[in-house]
Amino acid sequence: MATVSAPAASTLHPRAAAFTVEARSIERRFGLLFGISGIALVAAMGVLGLIMRLTQAKVISLSPAWFYRLLTLHGGGMITGALLAAMGATWYVVHPTVPLRPQRMLASYALLVSGAVAVLVATLIGGFGAAWTFLPPLPFFPSGQWPVWSEAVFFVGMIAIGSGFFVYCLDVLEQAAAAYGGVLAALGWEFLRGREQVAPPPQVIAATVVAIDGMLAMAAGSAITLGLLGHTYDSSVGFDPLVAKNLVYFFGHTIANLIIYLAAASVYVILPRYAGRAYEVTKVFVGGWLAALVFIVSVYSHHLYLDFVQPRWAEIISEVSSYASLIPVAVITIYSMTMLVWGSRYRWTLASSLLYVGLIGWAIGGTGAVIDSIIPFNFRLHNTVWVVAHIHTYLMLTVVVWILAFVAHMLERDAGRTSSSGARIAMLTLMLVGGFGLTGTWFVEGALGIPRRYAIQPTGTSAYSVVGSIFGLLFALGFLVCLLQLLSLARTAWERRHYVQVEHVESWTGTHYKAREERELTPEAPRDLPNAIGTPLSGGPQLGFGLGLCIVSLAAFFPQVISASESSIRYHHLDHAGQFLFGTALGVLLGSAPSISRRLGDRPGLGVAAVVVVPIVMMLLMVPRIYEPLERHPLEHGLYHAGMAALGLLTGLGASRLGVVAGRLSAFLSIGMALMFAAAMKGG
Amino acid sequence: MTGGQFFWTLQPARVPAGSRVRFDVTSIDVNHGFGLYDPHGHLIGSVQAMPGYHNQLDLTLDEPGVYLIRCFEFCGLSHSTMMSSLLVRRR
Numbered sequence: 120m121a122t123v124s125a126p127a128a129s130t131l132h133p134r135a136a137a138f139t140v141e142a143r144s145i146e147r148r149f150g151l152l153f154g155i156s157g158i159a160l161v162a163a164m165g166v167l168g169l170i171m172r173l174t175q176a177k178v179i180s181l182s183p184a185w186f187y188r189l190l191t192l193h194g195g196g197m198i199t200g201a202l203l204a205a206m207g208a209t210w211y212v213v214h215p216t217v218p219l220r221p222q223r224m225l226a227s228y229a230l231l232v233s234g235a236v237a238v239l240v241a242t243l244i245g246g247f248g249a250a251w252t253f254l255p256p257l258p259f260f261p262s263g264q265w266p267v268w269s270e271a272v273f274f275v276g277m278i279a280i281g282s283g284f285f286v287y288c289l290d291v292l293e294q295a296a297a298a299y300g301g302v303l304a305a306l307g308w309e310f311l312r313g314r315e316q317v318a319p320p321p322q323v324i325a326a327t328v329v330a331i332d333g334m335l336a337m338a339a340g341s342a343i344t345l346g347l348l349g350h351t352y353d354s355s356v357g358f359d360p361l362v363a364k365n366l367v368y369f370f371g372h373t374i375a376n377l378i379i380y381l382a383a384a385s386v387y388v389i390l391p392r393y394a395g396r397a398y399e400v401t402k403v404f405v406g407g408w409l410a411a412l413v414f415i416v417s418v419y420s421h422h423l424y425l426d427f428v429q430p431r432w433a434e435i436i437s438e439v440s441s442y443a444s445l446i447p448v449a450v451i452t453i454y455s456m457t458m459l460v461w462g463s464r465y466r467w468t469l470a471s472s473l474l475y476v477g478l479i480g481w482a483i484g485g486t487g488a489v490i491d492s493i494i495p496f497n498f499r500l501h502n503t504v505w506v507v508a509h510i511h512t513y514l515m516l517t518v519v520v521w522i523l524a525f526v527a528h529m530l531e532r533d534a535g536r537t538s539s540s541g542a543r544i545a546m547l548t549l550m551l552v553g554g555f556g557l558t559g560t561w562f563v564e565g566a567l568g569i570p571r572r573y574a575i576q577p578t579g580t581s582a583y584s585v586v587g588s589i590f591g592l593l594f595a596l597g598f599l600v601c602l603l604q605l606l607s608l609a610r611t612a613w614e615r616r617h618y619v620q621v622e623h624v625e626s627w628t629g630t631h632y633k634a635r636e637e638r639e640l641t642p643e644a645p646r647d648l649p650n651a652i653g654t655p656l657s658g659g660p661q662l663g664f665g666l667g668l669c670i671v672s673l674a675a676f677f678p679q680v681i682s683a684s685e686s687s688i689r690y691h692h693l694d695h696a697g698q699f700l701f702g703t704a705l706g707v708l709l710g711s712a713p714s715i716s717r718r719l720g721d722r723p724g725l726g727v728a729a730v731v732v733v734p735i736v737m738m739l740l741m742v743p744r745i746y747e748p749l750e751r752h753p754l755e756h757g758l759y760h761a762g763m764a765a766l767g768l769l770t771g772l773g774a775s776r777l778g779v780v781a782g783r784l785s786a787f788l789s790i791g792m793a794l795m796f797a798a799a800m801k802g803g
Numbered sequence: 804m805t806g807g808q809f810f811w812t813l814q815p816a817r818v819p820a821g822s823r824v825r826f827d828v829t830s831i832d833v834n835h836g837f838g839l840y841d842p843h844g845h846l847i848g849s850v851q852a853m854p855g856y857h858n859q860l861d862l863t864l865d866e867p868g869v870y871l872i873r874c875f876e877f878c879g880l881s882h883s884t885m886m887s888s889l890l891v892r893r894r
């Protein structure tokens with residue numbers, strides 16, 4: 120009896136073999152875990168979206184209290200779901216070149232999922248409904264609709280989501296810097312300046328940009344959210360509404376913005392596999408991404424100051440530039456991808472058609488943004504449902520489509536086949552008509568000046584909501600058709616993973632027949648993870664700088680400074696932040712000293728835990744109701760200050776285990792969090 | 804012009820047509836958004852109402868009629884019914 124294994128069918132472009140790596144099982148597993156969890160969350164939240172639109176259409180009646188609970192959950196859940204899937208996609212394409220750590224990815228998953236659960240509990244059980252952007256002080260003005268505990272649970276959820284993304288970003292930054300010899304090299308800067316001949320792959324550049332901006336925004340988010348959490352425990356914690364607003368928006372807008380960049384990172388790798396041409400990184404590409412790196416952050420930092428008395432023009436400038444910041448990357452991506460597909464005999468499968476449609480969605484959404492930013496009376500659209508139209512064009516018609524494409528890509532590769540073209544066409548038609556129809560109704564309503572977040576829309580406009588609901592249903596139907604195709608691909612993939620089709624030849628009669636045989640799974644060879652290279656400070660001048668910082672920040676312990684700071688809560692907090700700064704600087708300095716560093720050894724896991732958890736503890740200790748009882752006695756007060764320094768020391772030692780770039784950035788951010796926390800506080 | 808959950812108070816509530824009006828906008832509790840529609844229902848201006856801060860919006864109101872005011876920043880349960888109006892009198 121002779122046995123012939125059937126050749127593996129490929130769904131990719133025939134030329135793709137030259138540059139496509141075989142996915143390892145660790146990549147597939149994480150990709151599927153994040154992709155499927157994300158899609159499941161998006162699907163569930165979509166139902167809530169429909170319920171809200173039908174309520175606005177007055178087809179179903181839902182009390183405003185429930186409308187706002189669902190709005191809060193829909194917004195927070197969609198962002199978390201889309202983020203999860205996009206993180207998985209990027210991990211899947213970055214891991215083959217940059218060995219990201221599975222433990223970190225699991226920790227990140229656990230944090231994000233528990234955050235989503237907390238938001239679910241706070242809204243559905245607790246009744247919290249201050250919107251996922253929780254603009255302070257709204258969470259504390261519940262109009263009798265939600266108890267204090269639901270506020271606390273919601274904030275804990277947001278902190279968990281932010282910390283989960285922070286851990287992910289930290290790992291990407293640390294490992295990319297280690298793999299490419301520094302963060303500037305990983306960003307393509309050395310290539311741009313002509314110091315290096317070969318650029319890092321596109322997904323690495325994109326992921327590094329996202330990682331840096333993600334860490335900054337998550338640190339700001341943690342600082343303000345911890346302050347708000349403190350308020351639920353001690354209502355004497357006051358905050359400046361303007362600073363709080365900027366920190367909250369910096370967190371919320373950035374996390375929402377970064378999702379599309381993160382998803383794009385995976386498209387640079389996956390789409391070329393269907394065009395049969397590898398993606399070439401050009402200097403324009405690197406320049407565009409570096410511009411995005413700076414834009415994303417600078418947009419909000421100038422917002423922070425100009426917002427002060429809120430002149431109209433300042434707000435318009437920042438709004439225009441926040442749209443404009445998306446443009447370089449969008450144009451570069453859309454143009455280069457179109458060129459890649461052009462004349463390539465693009466291979467149409469479920470995944471590749473979704474990738475293509477997402478690109479079109481981005482082009483259309485981007486054009487809308489450009490039109491929007493050149494309209495002089497742009498303010499007329501501010502906070503109208505026009506903004507909702509924007510959000511959904513980006514998230515629904517690009518990000519969601521791409522994350523479906525990502526999961527389809529994995530399943531198709533495993534299944535060795537794609538879905539039927541009829542199902543694909545039905546799906547795309549429904550999603551495009553439904554999606555653009557739904558956003559279209561918002562665009563029109565926005566132009567008419569209808570405000571967003573209205574449970575009850577102005578009289579005479581419910582027809583738009585009716586039409587919008589119908590289009591929304593069509594979109595949902597298309598989404599469902601996609602899920603069915605994914606399910607069927609998953610079944611084939613499952614069978615192929617466990618059984619092989621083998622062709623047998625009957626030795627007597629000579630006839631061929633096929634049979635399934637159990638597949639022998641080949642164990643995977645573990646890969647060595649390179650550990651973070653170097654320490655945050657090295658060499659005389661740098662260690663000297665660390666020492667200098669320690670000495671200067673010792674000032675925070677001088678009795679004169681302490682008593683002067685007691686004039687207000689804000690200054691006293693700044694003093695505590697100074698003590699934390701001292702500890703952190705000392706920790707980084709000690710951890711960087713070669714002899715101590717050797718003795719501490721490689722402890723990346725503990726390092727991350729320290730830089731994430733310890734600053735949170737530090738900020739919680741700054742809640743007056745917790746520290747005030749301690750401050751009555753000079754001894755206890757002294758111990759409290761020593762405790763601040765000790766927490767800093769732990770953070771600093773932790774940061775010193777994370778390598779040069781990630782170590783420096785996380786130490787810097789933990790100090791930044793203490794300062795932001797202090798700055799946002801008011802009272803005394 | 805002061806916003807609160809869920810009402811607007813304005814002083815004065817009527818002005819003569821053609822006058823240049825400065826809206827000095829603030830809030831006594833959460834963030835609100837002051838949005839003004841002309842008598843035809845077109846949005847003609849909006850500004851943030853933030854507790855502890857005063858924001859100014861200058862508009863010339865030529866046309867007599869009732870100018871509707873709506874809230875443009877989500878402020879809680881009755882955000883969508885938080886309305887008021889300004890009467891512009893014929894000179």
Ligand code: HEM
Binds near residue numbers: 167250
């Ligand atoms: C069938 C699909 C969907 C429908 C019918 C829908 C419906 C809605 C509705 C009615 C609102 C409130 C609009 C308002 O302010 O008046 C909303 C807000 C929002 N939606 Fe969706 N949505 C859908 C899909 C999505 C998707 C796929 C995402 C993201 C991945 C998303 C993210 C958001 C966000 C972030 C908000 C803003 C929440 C807020 O204002 O606090 N939606 N959606």
Ligand SMILES: [Cu+2]
Binds near residue numbers: 807875877878
């Ligand atoms: Cu309001």
